[in-house]
Amino acid sequence: MVFGGTLFIGTVALWASKAVAVDNGLAVTPQMGWDNWNAFGCDVSETLLTQTAQLIVDYGLKDLGYHYVILDDCWSTGRNASNNNSLIADSTKFPRGMAAVADDIHALGLGFGMYSDAGKYTCGGYAGSLGYETVDANTFASWGVDYLKYDNCYNMGQAGNQMISSGRYEVMGNALNATGRPILYSLCNWGEDYPWNWGSTIANSWRISGDIFDSWDMADARCPCDGDDAWNCGLPGFHCSVTNIMNKASFIVSKAQPGAWNDLDMLEVGNGAMTDAEYVAHFSMWAAVKSPLIMGNDIRTIPPADLAILSNPAVIAVSQDPSGSSAARRWIYATNDTDINGRATIQMWSGNLKSTTGGDQSDMVVLLINGNKNTIVLNATLADIFVDNGPLGTAPQVKLSWEVRDLWANRMSDDEAKAIIDASSAVGNATTGYNATTIGAGRYNATKTSYADGLAANSSLLLGKVSTTVQPSGTITATVDPHGAAMFRLRAMPTGSLKRDEL
Amino acid sequence: MVFGGTLFIGTVALWASKAVAVDNGLAVTPQMGWDNWNAFGCDVSETLLTQTAQLIVDYGLKDLGYHYVILDDCWSTGRNASNNNSLIADSTKFPRGMAAVADDIHALGLGFGMYSDAGKYTCGGYAGSLGYETVDANTFASWGVDYLKYDNCYNMGQAGNQMISSGRYEVMGNALNATGRPILYSLCNWGEDYPWNWGSTIANSWRISGDIFDSWDMADARCPCDGDDAWNCGLPGFHCSVTNIMNKASFIVSKAQPGAWNDLDMLEVGNGAMTDAEYVAHFSMWAAVKSPLIMGNDIRTIPPADLAILSNPAVIAVSQDPSGSSAARRWIYATNDTDINGRATIQMWSGNLKSTTGGDQSDMVVLLINGNKNTIVLNATLADIFVDNGPLGTAPQVKLSWEVRDLWANRMSDDEAKAIIDASSAVGNATTGYNATTIGAGRYNATKTSYADGLAANSSLLLGKVSTTVQPSGTITATVDPHGAAMFRLRAMPTGSLKRDEL
Amino acid sequence: MVFGGTLFIGTVALWASKAVAVDNGLAVTPQMGWDNWNAFGCDVSETLLTQTAQLIVDYGLKDLGYHYVILDDCWSTGRNASNNNSLIADSTKFPRGMAAVADDIHALGLGFGMYSDAGKYTCGGYAGSLGYETVDANTFASWGVDYLKYDNCYNMGQAGNQMISSGRYEVMGNALNATGRPILYSLCNWGEDYPWNWGSTIANSWRISGDIFDSWDMADARCPCDGDDAWNCGLPGFHCSVTNIMNKASFIVSKAQPGAWNDLDMLEVGNGAMTDAEYVAHFSMWAAVKSPLIMGNDIRTIPPADLAILSNPAVIAVSQDPSGSSAARRWIYATNDTDINGRATIQMWSGNLKSTTGGDQSDMVVLLINGNKNTIVLNATLADIFVDNGPLGTAPQVKLSWEVRDLWANRMSDDEAKAIIDASSAVGNATTGYNATTIGAGRYNATKTSYADGLAANSSLLLGKVSTTVQPSGTITATVDPHGAAMFRLRAMPTGSLKRDEL
Amino acid sequence: MVFGGTLFIGTVALWASKAVAVDNGLAVTPQMGWDNWNAFGCDVSETLLTQTAQLIVDYGLKDLGYHYVILDDCWSTGRNASNNNSLIADSTKFPRGMAAVADDIHALGLGFGMYSDAGKYTCGGYAGSLGYETVDANTFASWGVDYLKYDNCYNMGQAGNQMISSGRYEVMGNALNATGRPILYSLCNWGEDYPWNWGSTIANSWRISGDIFDSWDMADARCPCDGDDAWNCGLPGFHCSVTNIMNKASFIVSKAQPGAWNDLDMLEVGNGAMTDAEYVAHFSMWAAVKSPLIMGNDIRTIPPADLAILSNPAVIAVSQDPSGSSAARRWIYATNDTDINGRATIQMWSGNLKSTTGGDQSDMVVLLINGNKNTIVLNATLADIFVDNGPLGTAPQVKLSWEVRDLWANRMSDDEAKAIIDASSAVGNATTGYNATTIGAGRYNATKTSYADGLAANSSLLLGKVSTTVQPSGTITATVDPHGAAMFRLRAMPTGSLKRDEL
Structure with a gap:
């Protein structure tokens, strides 16, 4: 056996990794x-x-x-x-x-x-x-x-x-x-x-x-x-x-x-x-x-x-997610929209993250990558995203609704970045820097709150921006720049009265 | 030399495997x-x-x-x-x-x-x-x-x-x-x-x-x-x-x-x-x-x-055949009827089984596999099935008639399987189970009669259902579900007055 | 350096293999x-x-x-x-x-x-x-x-x-x-x-x-x-x-x-x-x-x-040629005339043999192989045959004329072979056999005259049948059966007054 | 890390190779x-x-x-x-x-x-x-x-x-x-x-x-x-x-x-x-x-x-350039103009040479290779030539003008070569040879002046013949014989008042 895929029965992870x-x-x-x-x-x-x-x-x-x-x-x-x-x-x-x-x-x-x-x-x-x-x-x-x-x-x-x-x-x-x-x-x-x-x-x-x-x-x-x-x-x-x-x-x-x-x-x-x-x-x-x-x-x-x-x-x-589990490539296709180097592929990757919803469903990271010459609209189906939990849409996660959070939507503006740089005056002057300004006041500080703790606390800085909700068996769509990526965190929506047997 | 193919002169296997x-x-x-x-x-x-x-x-x-x-x-x-x-x-x-x-x-x-x-x-x-x-x-x-x-x-x-x-x-x-x-x-x-x-x-x-x-x-x-x-x-x-x-x-x-x-x-x-x-x-x-x-x-x-x-x-x-000899792939072809994963192949495998006919001809297992998206009719010629005994139809077995037995035709019905499951009441109750019912009464019991003995005794439970006879140089045909297989046992028909020299 | 090709300056082999x-x-x-x-x-x-x-x-x-x-x-x-x-x-x-x-x-x-x-x-x-x-x-x-x-x-x-x-x-x-x-x-x-x-x-x-x-x-x-x-x-x-x-x-x-x-x-x-x-x-x-x-x-x-x-x-x-030098494949081409196994190639091989002409030119063996489904006429140019002595026709041998001898033309007839078989009466009777008949009287006997000696003596049994002469820069042509081969020995024609510098 | 590419910031090589x-x-x-x-x-x-x-x-x-x-x-x-x-x-x-x-x-x-x-x-x-x-x-x-x-x-x-x-x-x-x-x-x-x-x-x-x-x-x-x-x-x-x-x-x-x-x-x-x-x-x-x-x-x-x-x-x-750095293949393309061996590719190679211009820009060797059957005009862009210094034209060298010197333009004539051969009379007569004639008087003598010194001294024998100048973001063009090569040395043109920030 190779240990690398996570085995799920319904929604419960059956094993926890040991320190090896x-x-x-x-x-x-x-x-x-x-x-x-x-x-x-x-x-x-x-x-x-x-x-x-x-x-x-x-x-x-x-x-x-x-x-x-x-x-x-x-x-x-x-x-x-x-x-x-x-x-x-x-x-x-x-x-x-x-x-x-x-x-x-x-x-x-x-x-x-x-x-x-x-x-x-x-x-x-x-x-x-x-x-x-x-x-x-x-x-x-x-x-x-x-x-x-x-x-x-x-x-x-x-x-x-x-x-x-x-x-x-x-x-x-x-x-x-x-x-x-x-x-x-x-x-x-x-x-x-x-x-x-x-x-x-x-x-x-x-x-x-x-x-x-x-x-x-x-x-x-x-x-x-x-x-x-x-x-x-x-x-x-x-x-x-x-x-x-x-x-x-x-x-x-x-x-x-x-x-x-x-x-x-x-x-x-x-x-x-x-x-x-x-x-x-x-x-x-x-x-x-x-x-x-x-x-x-x-x-x-x-x-x-x-x-x-x-x-x-x-x-x-x-x-820095505590699960320590890598995303995996779910698909790659060659296209005809070749770039200057003669290449053109589109890819989708996804992977487990520790749940931030308090339920027993892992969060999920989804990457849509556009290797084409031109901007393209890319799709990721829940069936493909959760294929490790069951191929062809058989994964129980496909039957849930998911909150889709864009992890780049809250990217710092160039102006803000420039302000941080400018605020850090002379090199070597430790008393300056973004911490000495109001510029960076709201930024995430992992030296105070670890990513694990921040995620556990649902820090809004870490979860990205809600962009949409994907319904059961649904599809995430993103317009992706040439040689760019869209990156999302999926979080399971509350299932309300949904019972285990219904998954 | 590599030991793996069986050498035949006419119909007699020339060697018996040793325990290595x-x-x-x-x-x-x-x-x-x-x-x-x-x-x-x-x-x-x-x-x-x-x-x-x-x-x-x-x-x-x-x-x-x-x-x-x-x-x-x-x-x-x-x-x-x-x-x-x-x-x-x-x-x-x-x-x-x-x-x-x-x-x-x-x-x-x-x-x-x-x-x-x-x-x-x-x-x-x-x-x-x-x-x-x-x-x-x-x-x-x-x-x-x-x-x-x-x-x-x-x-x-x-x-x-x-x-x-x-x-x-x-x-x-x-x-x-x-x-x-x-x-x-x-x-x-x-x-x-x-x-x-x-x-x-x-x-x-x-x-x-x-x-x-x-x-x-x-x-x-x-x-x-x-x-x-x-x-x-x-x-x-x-x-x-x-x-x-x-x-x-x-x-x-x-x-x-x-x-x-x-x-x-x-x-x-x-x-x-x-x-x-x-x-x-x-x-x-x-x-x-x-x-x-x-x-x-x-x-x-x-x-x-x-x-x-x-x-x-x-x-x-x-x-569990006593011969302990694996089937081999005789052919594989790509087709155009690609499935959801972009794949489409058809394959035929065959292999020797111990004779159940009392003659000196091994039985033969034949598998026709449909990797296409749609149901297809597949054919296996005797020439291909027996290619190990001589390519291009030169094998003497091609000149015989064979009884074709479908090994899935007698598959237990879902109803019977459900009855067996239902009859096995509480988990852990050893006094119940299929043996305690009339449901499983006719099933094969290898703990009493080994597969070797059952085959030697021509147990009908082991030989599958006669579906047809294939004539010399003939072809077996099966309609096979998408991603499914047809599986047959071939048994040599009595040759009557057929003499060795005529093979 | 890899020792395997023979180096020639003009027509003289520059080295002799040692016993390694x-x-x-x-x-x-x-x-x-x-x-x-x-x-x-x-x-x-x-x-x-x-x-x-x-x-x-x-x-x-x-x-x-x-x-x-x-x-x-x-x-x-x-x-x-x-x-x-x-x-x-x-x-x-x-x-x-x-x-x-x-x-x-x-x-x-x-x-x-x-x-x-x-x-x-x-x-x-x-x-x-x-x-x-x-x-x-x-x-x-x-x-x-x-x-x-x-x-x-x-x-x-x-x-x-x-x-x-x-x-x-x-x-x-x-x-x-x-x-x-x-x-x-x-x-x-x-x-x-x-x-x-x-x-x-x-x-x-x-x-x-x-x-x-x-x-x-x-x-x-x-x-x-x-x-x-x-x-x-x-x-x-x-x-x-x-x-x-x-x-x-x-x-x-x-x-x-x-x-x-x-x-x-x-x-x-x-x-x-x-x-x-x-x-x-x-x-x-x-x-x-x-x-x-x-x-x-x-x-x-x-x-x-x-x-x-x-x-x-x-x-x-x-x-058994004394030179002990293998023929090499000069070309192989795929064709469209595929056989029952879906294959179709034509090939030409050639290699050095010890000279039987007394000159300093090696004899040459040429094989034309037809892997197609149908009979085909195949050609071998001197340029390709002697490519090891210089690519693209630069080999000096290309400028010579060659006697072409068909090595299968003198194949024993089936009747003669059958006569030999029949003449060898009871198995184990050492007094019979082809040597006891007139059938095999003219056959080559390497136990008396080694192939080396026979070749040196220009035994007609060993040199095949003259089929044609190929002129300088010429081409050998053969009609070859499906999956068959034509095999020739080339022997250098006397060059008369041809001087070394003209090669 | 693999040491092999030269890292440049602007025009300064960041490391010097050690003797390993x-x-x-x-x-x-x-x-x-x-x-x-x-x-x-x-x-x-x-x-x-x-x-x-x-x-x-x-x-x-x-x-x-x-x-x-x-x-x-x-x-x-x-x-x-x-x-x-x-x-x-x-x-x-x-x-x-x-x-x-x-x-x-x-x-x-x-x-x-x-x-x-x-x-x-x-x-x-x-x-x-x-x-x-x-x-x-x-x-x-x-x-x-x-x-x-x-x-x-x-x-x-x-x-x-x-x-x-x-x-x-x-x-x-x-x-x-x-x-x-x-x-x-x-x-x-x-x-x-x-x-x-x-x-x-x-x-x-x-x-x-x-x-x-x-x-x-x-x-x-x-x-x-x-x-x-x-x-x-x-x-x-x-x-x-x-x-x-x-x-x-x-x-x-x-x-x-x-x-x-x-x-x-x-x-x-x-x-x-x-x-x-x-x-x-x-x-x-x-x-x-x-x-x-x-x-x-x-x-x-x-x-x-x-x-x-x-x-x-x-x-x-x-x-013999003192930099000791090999040229690298920048591109290779298959074409349809296949030669007698069925092949057809064009290639461009370039590599760093020690600067002969006194500035901080390395000279560059450029090779355009025509593997086609016919003569072709080949192009090499500065972007491709200097790709190691930044892909897609981002290298600062692309923004410079370069003197293009043809390294084969001054090839010795066959007449001169023949004269040298003829001048060298009897083999073994050390007092003759090209040095004893006026034929070779002007030739380069590396036993007196090393290539390193000759290059440092801008010896015209070593630098080739100026053929053209290529402007920033420009292209070198050459007509290249079948199976031939054009070979150039590029030397950075003085940048005059061009400031570092403008690169």
Whole structure:
């Protein structure tokens, strides 16, 4: 048996998931944060990190749950032979050392992430941790690191089947655990050797693809593996489009669970090469499939529209839902309305969320994705949305009425986003920021009220805007922008005198 | 050479299979029984098992051969460090302990099956047996367990080639054998790493696919691998439709043999999302390819029509045929009459059965399957049915006349099935049931007369209803419901003065 | 670099192959003989072997090169625990024991082959040699065995990559070599784990596919892997048609070399389910690609036409050509003239043979294969035939004239074949047979004059019948039967005053 | 993360590559030289090598960078059991021994390469180095060898996953390093087991395909693996066309880096079976993707046109560009204008080159390839050329104007090439050659001025001929011969007062 679908008899979930992920208590919901790579590559420095951390606070992103500030590759100058071969931080980029950076980030109430590689070199050609796992884990712990992104370059041929790859990654997992410091362990092995099979018992997340590119659906020979067997990719590559990664995720969504997530790679929102609709769809998708939400843009120059996307609490609440269950693709169709890249598909995804109605019916997230060149009206039937509970409309949920809430309707306006940005005066001035203005006063603050609690309390900020009601056996309809998505939360309507036997 | 086709010179089979399967004497014909997973998932309890066991007796299912009552995942609360790390049964779900459950089931003349996993955790997140094989096998034996379903979740990277996977599964096989108690060993590794190559020497059956779903042919990204190379699936997944699994079986049917069977997963008959025709085809198929026949529905609420399907002795006699030889797919064609899932194929399968005519000609099972949207008339030529004995009509059997017996014509009526259900009064009352009424008086009772003996005695209950005779080089015709199957037994007509040389 | 193509500058071959195959001195040309499996399966006996051996002599097949009489599976009754666990021959089937059978076969001037399996059981379920390689090799040697066919069933998971499979097969190879008796070692691992990469250093031949079936092109789900990646087949299966195996061979023809051959499986000629044209094509093909030529029919009842096919010295001379170089597929095209199995392709193969003209130009074998439903005229251009020496007509050979010899034109008549059969009176009467008549007086006798010597001497029996001459840049044309083949030997015409520079 | 794409913010490259390749300091740019295999196969001798070496000097090829003279297979006569089992050079072919040959080659200022095989035998059947790595490395070093091509035949099953193959090849790498002599290490494992993943840490280059054939696009069953998953080829084979190898390269171009290169196999330029346009495209492509440029023709009979191709300094300057970054395929389209092999595609590749304009904008190489039957006008938009810097025209480079330089416009005339050949009188006369004439006086001499220095100095010989200027968002147009290529260097035009914000 494969555990991944939820079995229902009538409306009662028959089982509750046990904690089977790596036992460090972290990433109970998908981790959130920021990583410098997508926007800055190797151009890293203390200043970049501390400025960004401050802005994450100032712009209210911290309050929305973005917690980890992650320093990616290119931070070291090698190993110190006279000090146990420990890694040396680049003193030009980080003149005060890493522990000081960590302290500053911790002082802001954020977590500090770092990067290494399960190989001889990092992808950027710096010293890798293969063979140095214990000393490096201890170094990271001593610096106050809370998160390790662990890459896959130059792995000396230690790949090719699950046993070899999992064994290599397990060494660092054990070393991190042995430090005694809880360090979120993020595997970056690009989906090689089926990490969804073995990642959950040694780590908190695992990449499922090559590196993301700031493109909706451009094909690139350097990111092969598309189509029906895309899950089996011996050449993960890079320059993978959003839709390429979404397709790879579609096969393995059930592998996500509390403490152990499919990682679709860092967000491109704000990096400038996709349209607003594309970024909305990208962010919606990553939230729905429970990917880590790691911002990958330059926060210091973030356009208001992108801040608005990243700051949508109703979408983030899907990501951080206590059920920890990924949405799944219910259908995908090719169409003839091909875009500039010669592609055209429409898709519908749905997935369970924890009930916010007090009844025994889970809420449901629904995504309608338009990959066509032109705007289109898309439909999602209750039969398709609830197909996991019974195919062809046999699910009992199809016989209920559902409140349909648009999760993007309450998106922050560009004006408001701009005001927040403007209100956060000088970078590094912790006394300013949205919290110091009236601008952000009504925004959701997950550091005070967790998403779980907010959902339990029916926080209106998290539930989206009621757009309609769908009747039993009915259909949800949405007009969707090209390369955009509509995203809804469905909540079961009270059934009044409806008896169990009638379902 | 691959042993799988039967070689005939004229009409004489040239070889007899030797016993090469795991040497525990079990599953000489495909195992039959019931498992709670498909209908109940983790919602297990002593009551569920004992009630179901009683109904299996009361409804005559035991007499038809359904022997094992199998408790699936979610029954433990961990390991007892002070007792050799043995597994602890959940005292809430099983207040009297497992041995008591086993005793009750044994008292009914049934066998008791349990579940564990060749990994760190079970799929449901409970304690797995990897590294604890000996202690767990001993525990199972001490409880009186007769059957172990052994799953594949959280296997710690111990997968990826045949040597790794077979080695992992062999440990438990050896541990079970070492207990001295005959315990049927059922591998649940979803077809990973070609278990049909190595399963037979360590176990009695092996799953060949991801988990079944209660659907005829709905595609689901979470069960990839369809088409011509479906046998090579690194992502077995779940939500696999009946036709998806049938397709996977088509490539490896020859791997089935007495004591060692391809397992197409538990039956969905009675779970409500397929049509009657679909359930008939599903059950027919599982019988013809010698899959274990493990009911997966809620027996306590079984609809009469589904009881009728599961109770067809003429079809079960195909499953339990002494020859232990699977039917094979002779042809499959795509058509244009696509159903709601966009699919349309027609198929014909046939296979050898032990002769019931006293001659030297094997009986033959023939399945015509209609995957179209609409009812269709399907044809099976003798040339195609007997192609294994010579292609293009060269088989000597094509020159004979055959009695054609419809194996579904004598299906129990819904009224009779309802009467049986009604006659079985209170659950748990062993003195009632179909045997206490006149309803079931004429039904086949395999606990008294084995299928082998019944066939040898030409029991009319097992041979189906004569529908027609097909002449040499002739064709069998059947009108088949959408997503349904026609199933026939062919018996060689006496050849009278026909001499060998004339064949 | 891959060694497989012959490099020419002008007309001079630039390298000569070195002996790299397993070092037992056997199978310098592809082995020839007979094996009981295809026709008899497990129905084996001393009588079958000795009668067949006698007829191989009587019908002149021995003189044509058929040397090994191979007993396949099902000959043992287990191991003798009190005699070093050595295998016990079935005393019912072989009442005088194996050594006596070997003696009889040796007395006829033939070699004796036996069968075992690199697994726990043979495919038929008898004791396998895995773990008993040394004792079994010694037993075989002690019995006078000259040939071992070594199968792949029940290999206990010892498969999945080249290292695992080659290691398993190497054990027996070493054991055979250690006996001191030259025993031809024939791997029967069905192409699993790329035996063409490692087979040549441990054995004399290796199977490249699942088991053959007596069919030209019937598809069967149990023999998957067709098309462009057919060389990569994790499920070899059985019931593989002639064209399925030819396709698999097309990718790896260059792996054949003296002492180490691709084995396309035993011949079906004479088993009755293919047409005469199909058997001609099948035999032509196996000869051209240097497969072992192991007859698989019942010699005792051989139809004259099939004896004529198997007895064509001009075709066998291609197989046994001293160059040991396989023909390669030059082109294959799909057509619309589909046959009863829905297939239609035409193909052309060609390959180098040792020069019989005394010049420095190799002879060439050309095969035109018609897979259509109807007779067709096929063409082969010199440009395509010699493409290995330069694409698009740039090969110097294209500028020569060639004598075209039809290798089937001198096929023995059915009347002559029948006369040979009739002349061989009682089975077992060694004083009769074709050599005792005038019928076979003029036939080729390779036991007196090797094919190498015969070719060197321009034996007219080996060179086929001159059918035409093809001019420079010309085309060979042949009318080819449905599912048939035309087969030619090309010999360079004297170039007279043609100078090297003009080529 | 995968390191391969260059990240830019505006116009500033954000990272600089570190030296991660095998640490021998060699092949900082792709190695150049000559190898005898493609033209001569096993027909090797001292004379061939020394004559060729002399002509490489005489024809100015040495001055253009062709440095290594590589002796391929078939040079030994086995091992000397009385001398540490060291390899013995064939005294017929090399009467003075290898050290003398090396001395002669060194005396000409060239490097000497040799060949062995990571198996029991070389592909030609000579003694392989598997198990003799240390003794052979020492022998090579003692002879003065500067380069080892290390093949993959007869590897005794030591293949099948990355760990096995990399481990096997690493042994020789370590042995070479241990000699203390810098020896360029060239893996010839045909792309098996993903050498691009592990090759860079043990060697300087790795083959990515089966052996090349002197054909543009002829399909051959013996070189399978074309299309979208061509990177995953378990049967590399041989007779791979130029376009087949280009396709394989397209997926893995990012793996090339200083010291570690994808090897597309030796050049066919000059071997006579391709058109001039095809050789131009072939050479252009190999340069653009940073394959080693190893001539594979007979230099002694080189046609003037081919000398002109091999002698184009503007194209070689792309190969030897200090950035060490491969071009990538930006698009490929199928067309209907199929050629004689039934193929028709057009492609555009582009890649970064080190800036020669003094600004911060990289130069760019652009290749337009016409695989059609007929001449065609092809277009490359700046948006596509710079897609790595931002898709759909979002790259800042698209907003600049670019000077377009045709890299083939200054190709040496056939008359000039003939004059050079004629000027080089007797083979072996080192005092003649192009340097002794006025013919080659103006040619580029990389032994005096490295390509890096020449580019830095804006040598007009390296930059091609200005053909046009392309305006912002503009398009480059070229008329391209059938199976030919247009190749351009783009250089950023001064932006004058253009401010950063305007980009």
